[in-house]
Amino acid sequence: MSDDDNSPITARAGKQLFAGLRSAPGLVLAVSGGPDSVALMWLAARWRRGLARGPQLTVVTVDHGLRPEAAREAREVKGLATELGLTHRTLRWRGAKPDTGLPAAAREARYRLLNEAARKAGASHVLTAHTRDDQAETLLMRMLRGSGLAGLSAMARLTERDGIVLARPLLDVPKSQLVATLKRARIGFADDPTNRDTAFTRPRLRALLPQLAAEGGDSRSLARLAARLARANAAVEVLVDGAERFLQLRARGDAPQANGRSFEAEAFALLPEEVRLRLLLRTVNALGREGPAELGKVEALLAALDQAVNQVMAARPPAPANGRAILKQTLAGALISLAGGRIHITPAPARRFRGGS
Template sequence: MPSAERGAGSALDIDLDPSLIFAKWTGVAGALLAVSGGPDSLALLLMATIWSRESGTRVFAATVDHGLRPEAAEEAAYVGEIGAALGVPHAVLTWRGPHPKTRIQELAREARYRLLSEHARDVGANVLMTAHHADDQAETILFRLLHGSGVAGLAGIREETQAYGLTLARPLLHLRKPELEQVCADNNVPFISDPSNKDSQYARTRMRELTALLEAEGLGPEQWRRFARRMAGADEVLRRAVSDARAHIAKETSTDSVRLDVQRLKRQPVDVIAGVVEAEITSFLASADSIRLDRLERSAQALREALDGGRIWKGTLAGAILNLDRSGSLTIAKEGPRQRGRGPRKGN
């Protein structure tokens, strides 16, 4: 366990320019930093402290203790010592209650963001900052590529998104992990090494090994960054096409269904049809299940083929029943309990 006795004083040594790194968020009501004690988040804390002093923007720090490792409480206390030395208020947020036996990483992430967002509101911060960096970006895109993500997923980690009623900011996306480790070293701030980062049972570890191999072949962070930028652009084009298509569709809404004149959609690409169907299901059924991309694409393809042939079609998707008649009218209604689990199917 590192000691906070050295470093993290009032005079910080930062070669990078925090005023540029955090410029986009200068003047916000307040920023809560998610700090685990690793090199990435400690570098975020060190650089954000300088930014706060120079800009007057209020910053806070918080560490989430998931209760999954016995040393987690001691690590959180260490981050608190660093925060105290820097003059940054720090809180330890604990994930309480019974923990699940399966999907532990996914559910721990959900709990982490829930706890952080609640604390951000408590301290008056409207921005939550995490220490995702360029190496995380490469690993994320590769993971999503291998698991069949669409263009939205392949855009990778966005610099800024809106969620949990907050702005989620990732100011370090253009920096590499060794640069962040150097920030800690230059300021005599030891960091904590998470042993799970070397455990190959976790997908993130395997992606890290793969990205290292790909970088040796010339596919490094700059190339991944360019790829993410292009995918984000493609996603924006698709979103606008979907929005335009929806704006030209006549719609009738009742308490238990929505009826759409989708005749025009037969001239649209399948991806646009899929986007329209997804948007309508999501807006109609607030509690809709997560829509799997492969099922959505199959439904959109079947819908377009039925429109082209002037045929009826019926399918189920994410808790909704979809009925297309020969006139090109699509009705979306909530699926009944006995029908759940059936996949989309073609009509006669």
């Protein structure tokens, strides 16, 4: 860790963190009360004071109803926000909580509530306090889950979510620097014990980071790896866009498919495997009725599709254009079939459920 990692963030450096947000109509700051989000609030307030004109800042604290201390922490955030001249709202995640998958459910609820608050405040962005340490942990979690290139790119600096832009201005900043900034400003913050609860995956990986750092795998190098993978992922997406246009040009003159898409099987087979996989994933997600498809299931579908296409290409004479389907599968609410030398993807028919006696 360099000396800069333990140094407070200067006013000049803080200005650069929010440079691209000056023209936004309003910003919602997600502040839980921990050091990262409190630092985000303090830095944003300092930046906004230095502007003659700028976005309206609204601080939002989400109380998940999971810890008795959360209500007190929300009040403390409100007190600090008021001192900084910022509007504050506390939103509560109400209703039953799941027995399994609690972190994911809480995260989904938090973003939903933050987006609702942004729309109500007329804000274009929600700002979260994800740091370089969080980026390194996210990369490790996704590596262990066997994620593809897109997943290993970890968190993006800007992500659109239901019409609101989710921004992470602190993604290159180490947590230690945020703590140093608060100490210099004599600003207190809460300590959430769930951040050390080894019942959850992220805290267990967090505990391993010092050992990884000793081998050269510190948060800086892991975040740099995520950035390089994100760069490669963006390049592959450009190739997929080009491949999609290529297949559309090949389909000119064919009868249009009313509620789906169709690719020439032999042209599809000429594309690199990763491009074929992403085209398939992109199309299934666009036409399916059951949410995003799992990568592993799309990989299995592509393998079956490749095998079927190879059989078609090896057949002499080739199958007639009106031949029966050689392959027919459903995935994530989409129907994928290979017939007449073409790959067809359409929304799957609605499932019919039989009532019991």
